[in-house]
Structures are given as C-alpha cells and as structure tokens.
Amino acid sequence: MKIKSVKLREAHKGSANASFCSILWDLHAHHLVTASSSEPSISIHDPLLPSNPPRVLRHHRDGVTALALSPNSTCLASGSIDHSVKLYKFPGGEFETNITRFTLPIRALAFNKSGSMLAAAGDDEGIKLINTIDGSIARVLKGHRGPVTGLAFDPNGEYLASIDSIGTVIYWELQSGRTLYTLKGVAPDTGSDTSILNVLSWSPDGETLAVPGLKNDIVMYDRDTAEKLFTLRGDHTQHICFMSWSPNGKYIATSSLDKQILIWDVNRKQDIDRQKFDDRICCMAWKPVGNALAVIDVMGKYGVWESVVPSSMKSPTEDIPSSRSKNSNGLLFFDEEDEEDQELSMSGSLSDLGEDSHGESEPPSRKRLRKQPVIDDDQHEDVYNELSSCTKTESRKKVHRINKESSDKERDGSRSMMTYRPKMQEAFQPGSTPPLPGKRNFLCYNMLGSITTIKHDEYSHIEIDFHDTSTGPRVPPMTDHYGFTMASLNENGSVFANPCKGEKNMSTLMYRPFSSWANNSEWYMRFEGEEVKAIALGGTWVAAVTSLNFLRIYMDGGLQKHILSLNGPVVTAAGFKDELAIVTHVSDCLPSNEQMLEFRIFNISKGTQPFKGRLPLTPGSYLTWFGFTEEGQLSSYDSKGVLRVFTSQYGGNWLPLFSAIKERKSGENYWVVGLNASKLFCIVCKNPDSFPQVHPKPVLTLLNLSFPLASSDLGEEALENEFMLNNLHLSQIQKRIEVMTDEGLDTTSLDDEAFDIEAAQDRCIFRLIASCCNGDKLVRATELVKLLSVEKSVRGAIQLATALKLPILAERFNNILEERLQSKTEVLKTSLPRSNHDRNVKTDVAASMALPATERSEISEPTLSTSSAKLSAPLLIKKVKSSDRVKFGKPKTDGDQTACLEDSREVKDAGKNAGPSQVNSVKEVKNLQTQRPSNPFLKLPNNQEEKKVEEVMPESQSQGPSNPFFKSSNKVGEATGVQQSHRPSNPFLKSRAQ
C-alpha cells in the first residue's frame, strides 16, 4: 500500500513536557509560523528552504500560546502566558506594538475577515475585541465561566463563536456584542491541562460551525440557529483536540488525543485518510495553495503532510468559496495540478530514505470504513496502488538526485516541504553557510582562509583565520555591531556587509585591510534605501551589488570609483585580481524550476567586460558556488553537483569538469571551496548535512576533475579524460601566452609549462593508441597519431604498430609522418625560399622517408638516437657540429620534454639575416641565460660566447602543431624589417655565425 508518512522536525525545544503549540501558513504559503507555549520565541520558517534556520521573534517573556495572522498576511499577532498580545509586521517580523494586556495568560486569538479587528481571550473572564488600527478595545464580551480557549470569527463577519475549557460554546453577535446562543457542555471539558485547548471553527462558507463533540466526534452546528446539523464520527478513540477546515470547505482535518489525524470528506461524512503520530498533534493548518497540511505536535515538532487529499478527489484548495478567493492569488492555482504530482513523488521518495530523520510518524493505516460503497472503495484502492507504485519506482530511481537536491535545502533531511512554486534563488555569497542559532557559521570560506561569525544578543563576534598560519597575517577578532551577513576575504583585506534591518539599521559595507601603511584605513559605506545583496573583493577593489541592481565599485582605499546598473537582481559575485564576475537573474525561473541566470566578467583595472553570457545550470538545480580557479578561470557549481569552468574555447563556453553524481560515494555531499587546474578542493559533508560546521575545523578533500565522459567501447575513460584535460590546459596556456605576448611580457615559464603538458599529452595519446590497437580501433588510432605533437612519438607509434603486427596501421602512421614532414618542408620552402635545409634525421624508420639528398648526407653521423631534425646554416654547421654532439648527449636523458625541443625543426636563414642581427645576438643569448638557467643547451652559447650567435626564425608562426608559441623578437624584427618570432628556450633556434 501507499507508503506515506509525515516527518516532523523540531521547531521549538523547551518543551520537556507536552505544551500547546501553534502553526500557521501565510496567505501565499511562503512562510510557516510556529510557536510553543513552553518557549517565548515565534519562528517564521521558510518552507521552501527548511534548512535555513527560521527567523525567530523573541519578544515575549513567556511561552506563546496563540498566534493569528491577518487575512492579508501583513500582520502577525501573538498571545502569551506573559499576559500580553503583540503585533508584528509580517513576513519581516518587526515588532510593532503591545496591543493589549490581560491579567492572566492569553489562550486564543483571531482576526476577523477584514483584519480590522482582533479578538483575544484567555484565562481572564472577558473576550476583548481590539481594533487593530489604533489598538483601542472595541468591546469586551463576558459570559464564559471558564478560560476561553477558542475563538472564531464568522467568515461573513456577523458572529463570533467562542469556546471555553469546560465545553461551553457561545455565539456572539458582533454588532451588538450580545450573546445569541449559549451551548453548554457540548464540547469535552479539558480540565486544567493547558496543553489541550478546545477549539472551534467556521466552515469557509460560514454556514456551519464545527465543534469537538463529547463522543470523540465533531459536531456541526448551524450558523444562524445553532442547531446540531450532523456529526462526523469515526475512528478517533479519544476526544478531538483540534480541527481545521480545508480552504474550500470540502474537507476537514481533525486531530485527537489518540495522536491520530483524520481527514474527512465533509459532504460524504467519511474519513478519507488518516495518519498516526508519535505525539499528539495540537495544531494544524491547511496550506492555502496546493494539497498539504502543516501539523505541529505538543513537543514542538512540525511538519507538512503533503498530498493529504488523494489526487482522485478534488484538491482541498479547489473551488474556494468566493468570499475567500479574492484574497488568494488566482494565478497560483493554475499550475497546481502538475506540481502536485511532483510533490507527491518527492515526498514519497524522501520518506523512503529518511530513516535518519527524527520524529518519524507511523505509516498511516489505510483501513477504510466498512460502510463505504464497494465500488468506490475499489476505485480508491486502485488510485492508491497506482500512486504508491509510481512513488516507489520513482523514488528508487531518483533517490540520489532528489535527496541531494533536497538535502541542500533541508539540512536534517526531515521533510520535503514543497518546492512547487519554482522560486528565483536568493542572493548568496560563495563559501558561506547559513547562520545557526548559538553556533558559529562561515561568512566566507575560501582557499585562503575563513571568516566566521557567531551572534550574541546585541552584537556578533567575527573571527578571521588563515589556513596558512605561518604566512598569513594575524587578524585580531572583532566585535560586530552591524550584524554582518556577507563577507569576502583575500590576501590584502576583508570586506563585510549587512542587509538593512528595519529603518534604523541601514545596510553597511565595511572594508578592512590587513596591513596598510596608514592608520585607520578601514572604511564604511552606508546605503540609504538600498541594501547590499552581494559583495566581492579583488586585487585593489571592492564591489558591492545592491537591491537597486547597482554595481558599486570602490578602490581599496574607499574611493567610490564606478556605479553601474545591472540587468537583473544579483545572485552572487566573485572577484579575482582584476576580474569581477557577477551572476544575475535574467527572468523569473521556468515552470520546470530552471533558474535563468546570466554572468558577466568585468576587468576592473581596464574597465572592460571581456565576457558575458548565460550561466548554464543542470536542469532543476540552482547555483551553490561561484568563483575563480587558482589560475583565474571562472567556475561555478550547482546544486546537482556539476562543476563548470569557463573557457574561451568556441568563443567562450562552460565546460562541465566534475560531476558529483559520478564521483559520489553514498551519503556524501561536496561543499566546494575552490579548484585548480586538475583538482577540486571541497569539504566532504556526510548526508544529510550539505555544508560544514565551523567546529571541528573542516578539512579540505581533493577530488580529481573529470569530464562527464560517456563510457566508450575502449574502456579507457581515465586516459580519455586525461587527454581532454590536457587539451583544455594547453588551450588555457596558449590563451595566456597570447595575452602576455600582446602585453609584451615574458612567457618563458608558460612556454615551459606548455612543453610539459604537451609531453604529458603525447604520453597520454600514446597509451590511448596502444589501447586502441589492442582494442582493434584502428581508425581511432590514426586519428590519435595525427594529434601527436612530437615526431618522436609518431615514430614510437609506428614501432608500436609494427610490434603489434599491424602492418597496415604502421603503413598509415608512416604516411602521416611523411605528410607531416612534407608539409613542414613546404612551409619552410615557401616562407624562406633561399634557405638551405640541413637535417639530422632519426636513424630508425625515417630512413624510408623521401628526404633530399643533402639531408641524407648530414645523417652520415647518426650519433644521436634522439630525433633532432635540424636545419642550420650551412656556413655554421661544420663548426658547431662537434660541440653540438657533445651537448646533445644530455638532452636524451631529459626524455620527452627535450624531445619536444628537438622536434621543433627550425630553419636558419643565415644568408639573409646574418649581417644585421649579429650585433644583437649576443645580448639575446645573455637574456636567455638568465631566463632559463636550467636549460642544458644554454651552456652551448655560454661557452662560446665569442662566437656570434644569431637568432633566425621562420617567418610564419604556422610551424606545426608542435610549436605553437613564439615570442616575437623585436630586435631581430627591427633589424630585418620582418616580424619574426622565436622560441627562446629552444637551442636549435640558434645558429652560429662567425
């Protein structure tokens, strides 16, 4: 049968023993308000994000016994054991006024239909009718002999019904304040137990009044005559203690002292569903939209029972009587049906796996009333079966995904509350965790350090810690009177901001440098009428995005530099050196719950915007982390665990580089902190936690980046992944080299890095070729061979193919090599028509190649087994040769890296350039020495400095895949009037002229 249970999560603690608790929905079901008579606080929960701690209102001095929300949900009233009734703004929760006081505890509150009047009653003898506008007491209704425990305004505004603890119900006429009817002893006498309050409730159309009866039933009384109409009597074994009409009045939920909730179809006078709980449910509230019932038990634990009414029946919010519907948002009902299905599967699957959640209620007994017609029964049975089967299969499938998604939202995994109405995600700071009462939380956690805060009564205490305690600055902890909720941290300083709280507390931005030559260099900015939503910190600037969609950029000294308007509400912002990246909403999210986000990158120092575009997210997820890699690549992480890195490939795209679903070991969530080129740094959180606590200090875990590759028939995902990663890194480095070359900076170290990666890439490709050969994927092998950057590797591949007895493949490889050499010579010939080509070519397979006779002659002394194809000026070659040979002994040991070097066949155009460039060449050599002292080849020119060394280059950069980077050599360029580039680290570039 259907597995469905409601999980409860704790809202109010202090209740060691049973105490009356209250729960309310607001009009649009965006908030859930709870209170307990054992605790002075009122909690406003966000049912969409139950993991977010509730907003807590602590204004009462004693337990809160009654709550009421005005019909338009703008005003919240609370009554307490401390004898006071207070009003708050809603949903903000700002305290407005103490609207009245009693001499004894309050027990019941109710707003009238228009919200203009509040009725309050309790252990005092009178019911006060209070004008909510000015707080004046319009009337005091006296007549009850016991404490009044329940009040209900008639929806049509004529009557007030009240009930007391000894079971007397009184109808009052509001206009005159007269008692219309007094029904004595119709409800159970609850005695002195204040955790049980007799309640009563008008049906939404106002035609009937429901009152708990003496026979464990509910008795319906007529509106005008107060005659008993009918009773709902079923399987409650004890008195009913609470009831709630569904918004359309078709159903009523009742809870009883026997800890059950029954849902009744009022027209058929039958119960349609039930649920048993661990504790007595003392308050319930139907969700104003959708099909759900919020419940709270006497221990202060609340939950939402989703899909209360079977989908075969009318939704409890369908056909709401007209008197009500004008207050509701009609739009909401439109997509309610679809969402309900979603809701159903979601809650089902969650309950399946939520063994760890507390307060699980027993599965409902689905026994049906015997008197129900058989046909009807079967029909329902079917529906239930269908539902349950779909729920089960879905849940098995989606268990991980859903769990993950929802566990992000609800920390204790206790309860799926809705999601139904897709919501635009709120602004967040990367690396922050939600505040927890009484605990420290992170305002910022990055690869450098962390900023934590803990809230005390009047102020917060902020600490800044660097992971690297030996080099990071020591920052004294600070006391924060602003209540900062956002922070960002880098080597130079930290920036804080707080949202505005009420009118007195303006939103403030504070920058605090860690070291400065001047005293007092921290600064504050106050924002009137706007609120900081996100902040970011860069090399020399601070950025704040505000609720007016302004991007404000400050220098780190506090100078207000720029104010830009953004396109939409901000989601988050991140800074890295000169670059600022901002994510904004483009539009409301799609009904399929997809956030529509856009990102922009700004270069603050240049004042440019290099990129902007849509920010991709996994469908149905939201952004959870946003930042830069250690190399400065923009990256994002979404709630479904997909990490994306922005590359300029294909004109700027996001590459998925990690997927938690592939990586995930069961029961782990990854909280991303940062990443570098090959590793993701994250904090592993055990389910159901989705973010780390400050204590114990979290430890970073390194995860390998990996493309979400499809599993290929080759079975070499690891190698293929490495292949793609290497490609990515190469392209990133190329990009950076281009940028640096444009700026005229030295790219030597990047060149070296590129060589290393190229060498690694060749090794990787080589292994892939081997496994392709073994797996009989010959076409793929030839594709791979074409990608090899070093000629030596191609030769190795030929040998491999020969060794594996694949002559056809070896033949193809040979052709590829030949083509490659030919195209190279062609390039050289066309670009340098007058040059002579002298080559030392490999001794092995290359012999089969068609090479010019002159080249052959040069091979006459194949002293090197490494392939060093070399073109050098004929004038020099003889002199240099002897020393070359000696030096070449070393590079062999350098393996692939030097293979790269050797491979780049360069041409010397001695005849043309020798004269003018001679002058400069020695200087060039000296430069080279300082740049790459480790290069063994440098000894060559070093020892022979008296020889004039000359740098000559092929004119075109299109040398071939192996040598994509050139540094332009301005000196030679000037001299020859030709743009020439060269590779400073390559010894073969140098020819000697005397």
Added chain:
Amino acid sequence: MAGQSDPHISLFSAEEVEFMAEDELIEIVPNMRMDPLNFICGDFGPFLPQIATPVPLWLAVALKKRGKCAIRPPLWMSVEKLTQVLEGERDSQGAFQALPFHYVEISRLLFDHARDDIPDMYMVRSLIEDIRDVRVHKVETSLEKFSGTSAVKIPNLSAMEVNIIRPFVGRALQAFYKHDNPEKIPDVDRASSGQTRVANNEPRRPLRR
C-alpha cells in the same frame, strides 16, 4: 634502538616499542605550506594548508609541537568504534578484537601531544585503558591454560602486549621444550633465562625524546 638493548633478547622497553610505533603513518592537517619532504622511508607531502596528508607519527608529533599542524586521530580512535571494540573484548573470552598493532603507543603519543585534536579525549582515553586492561587480563588468563606446545598463536595481539608476555612465554616454551627433550639443550635455557633476567633488572637509559 639497536644500541639500547641486547639484540639477542627480543625484549624492548616501552620507550623502544613506542619508538618503533612512531613509524606508523597518521594523517595530519598542516596549517602551513611546505614542499614535499624526502626521507629514507619515503616522500611525504606536499603540505598544503587544510589538506590532510599522511606522515609518520614522529613527524606528525614534531610538527604538532611546533604548532604547524593538527593531527587527525585515526578512525579507530573514535568513541563509537572503541566502545564496540570494548564490548567485543568483553564478549569473547578467547579472541582479540582487531586493533592496530601499535594502538597503545599511538594513542599514548596522541594523548601526550595532540590532546586538542581528539574529540572526547577523556572518554577515548578511558576506553583505551579499559580495552588494554581487558586484553591484558585475557592474555594472562589464556596463558594460564597454556600447555606443552612449541608455539603459541594469539592473533591480533598488539606490540605492547606481546612485549609484556614475550619473556615469559619464551622461557615457558623453552621450559616445555626442555622437559620434553631433557637431554637436548640445557644450555640455551640457562643462557637465555639468565640474560633475560639481566635485561630486566638492568636500569635502562631512557630514550631521548
């Protein structure tokens, strides 16, 4: 270590056993940045702040003393795990629960040097002491039943426990052997027992720490 005791008697002082235990690997969370260290026993590191890395215990303790790292207590040193082990020890009379060979020494070193890194330190400490007591008691009772064999096999015994019973068991086995074959090796027994006694009584120079 070799200079500390006679190599012919395989009996070590507690310090020596501890010294050996210091080669066990343990995870630390450094709070500084340092290049990999190349030792004879292997390469350790690189050390990056807040990223756990395994190192030998002696290095962990050395770094901890300088405030350069936090030590992550091994998994078995958690209250739940130890409670399980203790229950297991109490339940089964004969068998020993699987604990690291050097559990006594490791826990001792951590209690001495990394108090702040062990959650529920007092609980953990008392649990380990309990476990040790139970096990030692078990060893003693099982040795009472020990009858004429040429070897004794007790799985999962730890270094410290072996170290305690080794002289006795060795001599006892020798004695059994001698009684079984009285003509064979009277000398060995006398020699080894004599040496053992000497080794026991001789005041030892404590290891430098």
